[in-house]
Amino acid sequence: LSDTVNAITMGGAIAIATLTSAVSAKYINQMKTDKATGELLEDNWDGIGERTNELPSGWAYTFLAVFMWSMWYGLIGYPVFAYNQIGEYNEEVLAHKAKYEEKFANATEDDLKNMGKSLFFVQCAPCHGNTGDGLSGKAHDFTKRISYEQVLDVIKNGSNKLGYPMGMMPPGLASGKDAEEIAHYVANGLKGEAPASYATCTSCHGADSKGNNGMSPNLVEYDNVLLTQTLHNGKKGIIGQMPSFKTMITPVQEKALTLYIQSISAE
Helix, strand or coil, X not given: CCCHHHHHHHHHHHHHHHHHHHHHHHHHHHHHHCCCCCCEEEEEECCEEEECCCCCHHHHHHXXXXXXXXXXXXXXXXXXXXXXXXXXXXXXXXXXXXXXHHHCCCCCHHHHHHHHHHHHHHHHHHHHCCCCCCCCCCCCCXXXXXXXXXXXXXXXXXXXXXXXXXXXXXXXXXXXXXXXXXXXXXXXXXXXXXXXXXXXXXXXXXXXXXXXXXXXXXXXXXXXXXXXXXXXXXXXXXXXXXXXXXXXXXXXXXXXXXXXXXXXXXX
C-alpha cells in the first residue's frame, strides 16, 4: 500500500463496504418496526398503493455528496477540458527526470561509464550487440569507426540526417576507383598516404578529418558531437534506420552513453 492511488482505492472500498453494511442493517431493522406515515396516494395497482414518504436523509446526503464530488472531479481535480492521462504521465516523467539529473549532475567519469554501460545494454545492445560489434553487420560496429561498405554508401547516396552545421553531403562526390580508394582509406583508420581524391573530403571534414570543430562528422573517432548528433537525429544508412533517442534519454544519460561508446571503440 505504499502507492498512494492503491491506498486511496483500498480506503474507499472499505468505506463503501462499511457504509453499505450499516445502511442495510439500519433499513432491515426499520422495516421490521416502522409503519408508513405518509399520505396514501389515490392511484393504485391491483390494490397496491403508494405513500408520500419523504426521501430518506441518508439518500439525500449521499446524492449531495456525489454531486459535490462530481463537481470537484470535473472542474478542479481532473478538469474536463484540461486533463488527460498522457499529460499527467508526461508531467510525472519530467519530475522523475529532474530528480535524476540533479542526482547525477556531478557524477564522476567512472560512474557515468557504468551508467552508460547499463543504458547501452537496455537501449543499444538489442541492435548493436552486448559488445557493440554490430552483430555481424546487422547494425553499426562500434569497435571501429566505419566500414568500407558504409563509406561507399555515403559517397554514393550522400548524407543529410545528422544535422551538422555544414548541412547535407551531396551524393556522387566520387565514383569508381576514386570512391573505392577513399572508402578503403577511411575504413582503415586513415592510415598511410591518402589518395589524391580524398582532397574533396578534407574540404568539409578538415585536414585532420576530425570534422572542422563540429561542423561536419568526425571520420577518425567517435567524438561527443558525432554521438550526440546521432542520438538526437537518428541515422539512416546501408544497414537500416536508427530512430532518434532525443526524447528517450536525458542529457546526463547522453553523456554517459557517449563515454561508454568511446571506451568500446578505444579497446
